[in-house]
Amino acid sequence: MEPRYQALRTLYDIVKNDPQPTTYPCRPREIILRLMLDWNIIADYLHELKEENFVVTKQLDTLVINITAAGIEKAVALTREKKMI
Numbered sequence: 001m002e003p004r005y006q007a008l009r010t011l012y013d014i015v016k017n018d019p020q021p022t023t024y025p026c027r028p029r030e031i032i033l034r035l036m037l038d039w040n041i042i043a044d045y046l047h048e049l050k051e052e053n054f055v056v057t058k059q060l061d062t063l064v065i066n067i068t069a070a071g072i073e074k075a076v077a078l079t080r081e082k083k084m085i
Contacts, residue, residue: 006045007049008075009078011026012076021067027063053068
């Protein structure tokens with residue numbers, strides 16, 4: 001699996017139990033704590049995922065990351081692929 005998709009799956013794991021996962025305001029620290037990678041690497045992955053329309057970012061008091069419906073579909077597909085292996 002491409003590393004950026006690991007970041008997408010991590011974001012999905014964070015939001016999947018929320019009633020409205022596409023509106024969950026994920027903060028960078030939530031992703032950093034789960035991926036255990038340098039923020040610069042994660043930021044690059046998020047930029048790539050944003051270009052693929054899998055995430056949306058907003059600068060509020062801190063950066064907020066939202067997964068899109070397409071991002072959820074991709075993350076679920078990746079989870080299914082992993083289970084099949």
